[in-house]
Amino acid sequence: MLYLLNGLQLVYVVFLSPLIIGIFIKLTEKFESKKGPSIFQPYYDLYKLFHKQSVVPKTASAIFQIVPYVTFSMYLILTLVLPIITAFPLSFGPIVDFIGGGLIFGAIGVLKKIASLDSRSNYSHLGTSRTSSIGALSEPIIILIFITFGVISHTNNPYVVNNIMQTSSQWYFSLVHWFVVFAFFMALLIETGKLPIESHSNNEFGMIDQAIEMEYSGSELAFMKWGGYIKQFLLMSIFLNDFLIPFWVPMKIGLGSVLIYSFVHLLKMLSLVIVFAVIQSTVSKYKLFKNFEYVAVAFTFAFLAILVYFTTGGSL
Amino acid sequence: MKEAFVMVGFLEITLVIFMQWQVYLKKIVTTFSLSSYAISIFLFVDGAVLNNTNLLVLSALTAAVRGFFIPSFIRKKFRKEDYLEREIKSVVPTAMSVVLSLFFVVVGYIVYHATLYNSVGLPGGSIPIALLFQGIFLIMSRNNAFVQLIGYMVMENSLFLFGGYLFPELPLVIEGGILLDLNSSGSNRNSYDFRHYYET
Amino acid sequence: MFLYYLPLIVTVLAAAICFVANDKISKISTLASASVSIIFSLYIWVLNNVSTQFLYIDAISKIMLVTISIIYLTTAIFSGSYFKHISKPLLKKNLYWAFLNLFVLSMFFSVMVNNLGLIWIGIEATTITSALLVAIDNNFASIEASWRYIIIVSVGLVISLVGIIFIYDQTHTLNIAVMLKNHVSESRIILIGSAMAIVGFGTKAGIFPMHTWLPDVHGRSIAPVSAIFSSVLLPSALFGIIRISQIIPFEDIKQFMFILGILTILFASIFMINQKYYKRMFAYSSMENMGMILIGVSLGKAGLLGAMILLVSHAFAKSSVFYLTGNILSVYKTRKTAHVHSLVKNMPYTAYGLILSSLAVTGAPPFAVFIGEFFIISAVYRIYGFAYTIIILLALLTAFLSINYKVAKMSFSERNSTQKTKDEWVSALIPLINLTLSFCVLFAIPAINNILKGITG
Numbered sequence: 001m002l003y004l005l006n007g008l009q010l011v012y013v014v015f016l017s018p019l020i021i022g023i024f025i026k027l028t029e030k031f032e033s034k035k036g037p038s039i040f041q042p043y044y045d046l047y048k049l050f051h052k053q054s055v056v057p058k059t060a061s062a063i064f065q066i067v068p069y070v071t072f073s074m075y076l077i078l079t080l081v082l083p084i085i086t087a088f089p090l091s092f093g094p095i096v097d098f099i100g101g102g103l104i105f106g107a108i109g110v111l112k113k114i115a116s117l118d119s120r121s122n123y124s125h126l127g128t129s130r131t132s133s134i135g136a137l138s139e140p141i142i143i144l145i146f147i148t149f150g151v152i153s154h155t156n157n158p159y160v161v162n163n164i165m166q167t168s169s170q171w172y173f174s175l176v177h178w179f180v181v182f183a184f185f186m187a188l189l190i191e192t193g194k195l196p197i198e199s200h201s202n203n204e205f206g207m208i209d210q211a212i213e214m215e216y217s218g219s220e221l222a223f224m225k226w227g228g229y230i231k232q233f234l235l236m237s238i239f240l241n242d243f244l245i246p247f248w249v250p251m252k253i254g255l256g257s258v259l260i261y262s263f264v265h266l267l268k269m270l271s272l273v274i275v276f277a278v279i280q281s282t283v284s285k286y287k288l289f290k291n292f293e294y295v296a297v298a299f300t301f302a303f304l305a306i307l308v309y310f311t312t313g314g315s316l
Numbered sequence: 317m318k319e320a321f322v323m324v325g326f327l328e329i330t331l332v333i334f335m336q337w338q339v340y341l342k343k344i345v346t347t348f349s350l351s352s353y354a355i356s357i358f359l360f361v362d363g364a365v366l367n368n369t370n371l372l373v374l375s376a377l378t379a380a381v382r383g384f385f386i387p388s389f390i391r392k393k394f395r396k397e398d399y400l401e402r403e404i405k406s407v408v409p410t411a412m413s414v415v416l417s418l419f420f421v422v423v424g425y426i427v428y429h430a431t432l433y434n435s436v437g438l439p440g441g442s443i444p445i446a447l448l449f450q451g452i453f454l455i456m457s458r459n460n461a462f463v464q465l466i467g468y469m470v471m472e473n474s475l476f477l478f479g480g481y482l483f484p485e486l487p488l489v490i491e492g493g494i495l496l497d498l499n500s501s502g503s504n505r506n507s508y509d510f511r512h513y514y515e516t
Numbered sequence: 517m518f519l520y521y522l523p524l525i526v527t528v529l530a531a532a533i534c535f536v537a538n539d540k541i542s543k544i545s546t547l548a549s550a551s552v553s554i555i556f557s558l559y560i561w562v563l564n565n566v567s568t569q570f571l572y573i574d575a576i577s578k579i580m581l582v583t584i585s586i587i588y589l590t591t592a593i594f595s596g597s598y599f600k601h602i603s604k605p606l607l608k609k610n611l612y613w614a615f616l617n618l619f620v621l622s623m624f625f626s627v628m629v630n631n632l633g634l635i636w637i638g639i640e641a642t643t644i645t646s647a648l649l650v651a652i653d654n655n656f657a658s659i660e661a662s663w664r665y666i667i668i669v670s671v672g673l674v675i676s677l678v679g680i681i682f683i684y685d686q687t688h689t690l691n692i693a694v695m696l697k698n699h700v701s702e703s704r705i706i707l708i709g710s711a712m713a714i715v716g717f718g719t720k721a722g723i724f725p726m727h728t729w730l731p732d733v734h735g736r737s738i739a740p741v742s743a744i745f746s747s748v749l750l751p752s753a754l755f756g757i758i759r760i761s762q763i764i765p766f767e768d769i770k771q772f773m774f775i776l777g778i779l780t781i782l783f784a785s786i787f788m789i790n791q792k793y794y795k796r797m798f799a800y801s802s803m804e805n806m807g808m809i810l811i812g813v814s815l816g817k818a819g820l821l822g823a824m825i826l827l828v829s830h831a832f833a834k835s836s837v838f839y840l841t842g843n844i845l846s847v848y849k850t851r852k853t854a855h856v857h858s859l860v861k862n863m864p865y866t867a868y869g870l871i872l873s874s875l876a877v878t879g880a881p882p883f884a885v886f887i888g889e890f891f892i893i894s895a896v897y898r899i900y901g902f903a904y905t906i907i908i909l910l911a912l913l914t915a916f917l918s919i920n921y922k923v924a925k926m927s928f929s930e931r932n933s934t935q936k937t938k939d940e941w942v943s944a945l946i947p948l949i950n951l952t953l954s955f956c957v958l959f960a961i962p963a964i965n966n967i968l969k970g971i972t973g
Contacts, residue, residue, distance in 0.1 A: 432705060461663055471671065475674060475677065496640070498644055499666070502644055502647060503663070
């Protein structure tokens, strides 16, 4: 049974993540009164890229070619250890907790940066330095949020956190939780490269993350892109399942409830995507140096959550 | 009432951080006006529950002077001189100042727990002290006369919370409050003159 | 009992008249109220100490009352003669007089009341009433100075209010007489509270960490306002610190005050060396003297006696200095020391007055400032030993040299200049009277000693 659910979750995430991105792109275009591409456009893109020849820079070493496959498989591992459509641990669940998941995300980031440095392209280097300098400030936010949740639930296990949030209305309605939600939402916008931080155009002034994959082509680029979709899907799922709306996730093993929930989860994701699209079309992009102010505010919220916890009488 | 106090207090703290983040004066003024109204409502409800006239008077003062009169005065000045709206230079870089403001919240928490906590006994009592430090820092970190005035009024708001909520039986609270308001209205006038000269 | 209220009543009346009357009547009423309040405060000097629900008048209050009222009168007279130099005043003349009266009223109020909270209110009220007086010149620099004054001082006073709330949290009363009788017990809250109150009041008195408004305001406001600020406003703020040191006589607080005082002196004397503007230079000199007074207060006994002598004589001498700088400014039209030459030739009375009064404020022997500083330094030597004495002496020496060197340069340096002016008799006479008074404090020392017996022991 559990193995079946493992497979189900893997397929669910890997094959639905491009769809969510497609819906997002469609919605933002709609808000701008344009027709926009089909919501299946990311699938077409991937299909096209898999059928193209890949070109590798002369100066690049073997790392450059390996990294897309390694990072993609790391995303697959992450998929198996996070509460996406189940609130009970799947067979790989005990491998990592929140911090461990954060470490895998970090490792992926490092690998990508190394590969892009390896390509010796100026644009890739620019993207690496930008990602590093923002990441150096945004990582502590994520860590702080995990610590706060650790303080609340006395564990760092994402499944346990979800169960506590589902069952205890005292925690769900506490000020601490909402500060954490707000901080994580701000961090989410950074991590998924949404508007006030990053605009996805071909203008090098705005690009941060996508400059890293500048030199890739063919199936390597497809894997990079697909990994990016999975990353966004995972982060949004964590935000929904552990922070904002932890409800309805099945806590007992059962195929029917999981299947029903996977549709509910899609609806949850859809609502979050609508929120993102609204933000995307109302907020204008920050100048690169103003991003740090945004990061500082997000950090402040994450830290205030801990302070609220102590002020309302909590203790370690 | 305790939960409400913590809620309002942290609302205030986040609003000050928001002011610290903003570049546009108009937004800062609106935020400040909102925060004054929040404090005023809290003091009013608290006064009604405790049946304490001091708190009611303080609430009325907060809403009238710092919620309505001074912000609307500043806004009126803006309408004539739109180019004043954006603050050009700040002393401390904005990202740094946001984090420093947070740091002062922590300092306020520590100071409160080192001193008053044992005799007052309210865990939320650190909030007004934190706001006080944030107000001082807002004044220090900006060069603009209006923002400095707002920083001063943030300190005043926090004093009203401090004196009004933690020590409602403190003598001279109302007299002191009226005097502080007179002072900020006076400096309001002065800050206008100051800006006026600054621009000509 | 009614007698004690008279200075307050007279100034309130004068202020009320000034708000409605024309310039001439306002001036006359101000002068009258100033003269009458001198008489009343001298009369209060010989009356007994009182402590009622509202009033608490002891020796220190009496000394303050006399000093404030005399400076009040001389400032009023000098303002009358100085007005013609202001081209476009911020206020109408009668409003100037009204605010001057209210300003003095709030100082009277804060030295007489029997409640720490009311003292705070009095000192806060001086800010409101004097902010417009600072900006009376109505140019960018003076309005900026006034703005800085309001913001920094208000912030300081908010800090001291929090300190007072901390004190209240322990004593459950703010009545000074009750607190003195009950003997406050030592605790961490009260130490932090009184430290905050001292820093807050110290802001207004130009004590070290938050003194930055002081040079700007003294450098940019008109001469009579600078004079009344330097000579009585700063001591009135120190009065709050004196009261706190009486109520909370703990060793930690005294050391805190001592350290703040030393830092103030060092800071002021170092900054004095390189001052290009003469009024700012004298502003730093005021800071240095306030630091000395704070040290004296922190030491108690002989130190307190010295502090009181220093306070009174410095008030007269420094007001004289600032009046004279007003005369110089009105003739030379410059605030820079380097642009003032041949003062002795052009304005002999002003020149010799300035030389003598700057000797007086820096503590040259024949003046009472010297006696005050002598008492304080000997007390420092007795309590804190040799090293601190040397530090203070060095700072005083630096101040003495830098001020007198610059004043001498302004007075005696020769430069072919076309400026031919006469001293006006009122504006030259008033500083000389104050200078004489500063000298005469020497003869009042026994009286001050006598009246302080109860406190210095």
